[in-house]
Amino acid sequence: MxxxxxxxxxxxxxxxxxxxxxxxxxxxxxxxxxxxxxxxxxxxxLLSVRPPDIPDMVAELGGMRILPAVQPLVTKLITELNQELPADEQITLYKFPVDEPQNIAFLRGVYLRLADFTNDPDIVPYQLNFIDHGQSAGEVIVNAIEQIVPGITNSNLNEEQRREMAQSAEFGGVPLYKQGFWNVLLRVITGEAYQYAEDVGGYDSTLCNWNAADAIPWYLSDFGVSPEYMGFSNGFQQxxxxxxxxxxxxxxxxxxxxxxxxxxxxxxxxxxxxxxxxxxxxxxxxxxxxxxxxxxxxxxxxxxxxxxxxxxxxxxxRPLFKLFTTYDSPWWRNTGYSSTDDDGKPIYVAVQAGRSVTDLPVRQTYYWPKSNGDAATEGHAMLLASYDDGDNTGFWDGLRAKRRQPRALGRDVAQLADPFIGVDDNVQRDELDWHQYKAPRMMTEEVTRQLTVMHSLNYTPKVRNAAYRDWGDDPFGGGxxxxxxxxxxxxxxxxxxxxxxxxxxxxxxxxxxxxxxxxxxxxxxxxxxxxxxxxxxxx
Missing domain, CATH: 3.50.50.60 (FAD/NAD(P)-binding domain)
Structure with a gap:
């Protein structure tokens, strides 16, 4: 040739x-x-796939959201692309919910609602000192960051100013860039407060020992100031x-x-x-x-x-793992609680959007929204059943093909060039993509077991379909x-x-x-x- x-x-x-x-x-x-x-x-x-039989949802096996307030480049890019794309191919966004007060936190064997961390801190199963008692996980870390770099949490500072402060800062007489984030955090908060922030925050690798001068402004941008996320109606891969x-x-x-x-x-x-x-x-x-x-x-x-x-x-x-599961109905709505409205009338507060957290290996579970951002209230529905990073990703290794070894995708070499060779015309192409990442039976059974415990169910939800992606696999090495x-x-x-x-x-x-x-x-x-x-x- x-x-x-x-x-x-x-x-x-x-x-x-x-x-x-x-x-x-x-x-x-x-x-x-x-x-x-x-x-x-x-x-x-960025890997967006549609689950079988749910045309109004898109599973994000990779990146899933943006922060327009602190991410001007991707925001401008979307505007530029929409000027070039036809009307029926426009990139549209919806408000992506995260922490809803009625959602669940199952930690150290105790069932809580996310609101309990600030509204009823005495029942939170962590031995926090008087400074951290009643603080959210994010507030604990932000308060620690302010002790490490005084003034950096000032809301009047922009992203670049925070980065410059951290880059030139010293802590304990040593330049901050020469120290690990975990190292400096444990000099201003207790080990129990650190564990609390990690468990409740839902992420492990964000608080690990990476460059403190980079981790601090990064953390403040992503988690420090009531972030407002946006998701993609047709998937981020668009x-x-x-x-x-x-x-x-x-x-x-x-x-x-x-x-x-x-x-x-x-x-x-x-x-x-x-x-x-x-x-x-x-x-x-x-x-x-x-x-x-x-x-x-x-x-x-x-x-x-x-x-x-x-x-x-x-x-x-850094590792990252995602596992999506689909169901006949949004069973998690039944895990809410009874309350009263402002007039004292009884109401039921459903769990329907955002995420719940746990110290079980599933770590974070998102009640996945429809393509327009609305919560699923009936009919087929989907969960981001497990969103893991850090050490918890290793839990799933025993339930799948070994890391960095090829998985059986059901495709030969010819199909890599045209992945739809030999596929029945009745099978939707995006559904084929879902099945390319089909989760093994043992993995699906285990995530179901943990979701049952996490939501305190007396029955086992039946999974229709499940798909996963472990970004620790080659050639990425991490998410x-x-x-x-x-x-x-x-x-x-x-x-x-x-x-x-x-x-x-x-x-x-x-x-x-x-x-x-x-x-x-x-x-x-x-x-x-x-x-x-x-x-x-x-x-």
Whole structure:
């Protein structure tokens, strides 16, 4: 086969990859630009699938929401895309609920409502001191952060000002960036308060030992000030799919099931292999997280210099696991409680939206909304039954194929190029995507057992269908990435974009200020585009 030659080759079909492709093609319409994606879908860690028989719901196996108040890049991108997309393909949002007061907290064997943490703190099964008693989990951490960096929680500060304060701060006479978040927290709060914040907050990796100078402003942006989330009516994956569609419409080339390897220097550019066939590119963009870059490095001398490797290793992948289950009806509405309205009349307060939390391995359960944001009140319904990060993801390893080993997807090599070969026309394509991630029977039975305990049920809800995604699997290595202790992220995030003088570039959520968010992917893509003389958005 003849060698293919490209002006720009982009490896990775996540948001940062297709975003760069879209803008570069708009600015350089005559150049030959291609996106190479090893999997069979565009979107990276955005993966939206529709469950069987529930056409008005979209399961987000990957990223699921944004914070418009502190994420201007993704907000602007949605506006830009909607100006390009036809009316029936517009990206629409809905208010994404999280902590509703009537929802459940099952912790240390005690059944609580989320409102109890502040309204009835004496029944909370944690031995908190008088300062933390009656505080929410978020308030405990925010109060601790204020002790570590006085003044940083001032509501008049913007995101950049908080980051600058944390980057220049010292704690105990040591620069904050040289210390771990967990280390500094335990010097201002008790171990019991830390465990309380972790259990009730629902996340493990956010409070773990990553770079404190990055963790503190990150935590304040995401959890510190009554965050208002927005979800996507047609799934978050619609964003990268729309970018890829517009890129192709303008003459760009998107290639799925395309494995890149053996990147070497050739003249002023690069030679590489695509599924074993030779290709070259004048410029090479690697829109990938750390683990993907490490896997590529093994066969690619162009990435093996010490400087590039040192920059790639400045972050750590963090586990993330999601498991969705569907049912004949929203049985969780029956786990509410009787109360009275303002006039003293009896009412029933149903559990119907947002999340419940537990210290069982399921950790967080979301009562999944319809595509318009409304709660499911009757008919087929769905749960994000388990949303795990940190050590709890390991619990599910014993109930599935081993980590970093291929799972049986029911597809052969030909189907990677066209995943609908041989599929009955009566089967909806998005339902096929759901079944590609079908959860094993043992996993489904175990999550059902834990949900039954968590909701104090005297019966076992019958699961119709279940799908899961463990983002710790290769090639991702994790659902998000965090800066390592001792790293000056404010320097690395610019240096990693072009590690050497070669026309090789790196972008993605991993090396940003907004790790774990699409906002971070767009931030680093913007730095990369600036190096190539391209504005992040059309002028």
């Amino acid at each position: 003849a060698e293919e030659n490209f002006d720009i080759a982009i490896v990775g079909g996540g948001v940062s990859g297709v975003y760069c492709a879209w803008r570069l093609k708009q600015t350089n319409p005559g150049q030959k630009i291609a996106v190479f994606e090893a999997s069979d879908h565009i979107g990276g860690r 964003v990268p799919l729309s970018l890829a569609q517009l890129f192709e419409k303008s003459g760009g080339d998107v290639r799925l099931a395309s494995h890149i390897s053996h990147i070497t220097l050739q003249g002023d550019g690069f030679a590489f292999q695509v599924n074993g066939s030779a290709a070259t590119a004048k410029k090479l963009i690697l829109a990938m997280p750390r683990r993907s870059l490490e896997l590529l490095t093994a066969t690619s001398p162009a990435l093996q210099d010490a400087k590039t490797q040192a920059l790639i290793s400045t972050v750590t992948p 998000w990435n965090s800066w390592n202790i001792g790293v000056k992220s404010w320097e690395v995030k610019h240096a990693v974009v072009q590690p050497t003088d070669l026309p090789l570039y790196i972008c993605g959520e991993a090396y940003s200020d907004a790790q774990g968010w699409v906002e971070g992917a767009l931030q680093t893509a913007g730095y990369l585009l600036a190096k190539l003389g391209v504005a992040p958005f059309p002028q």
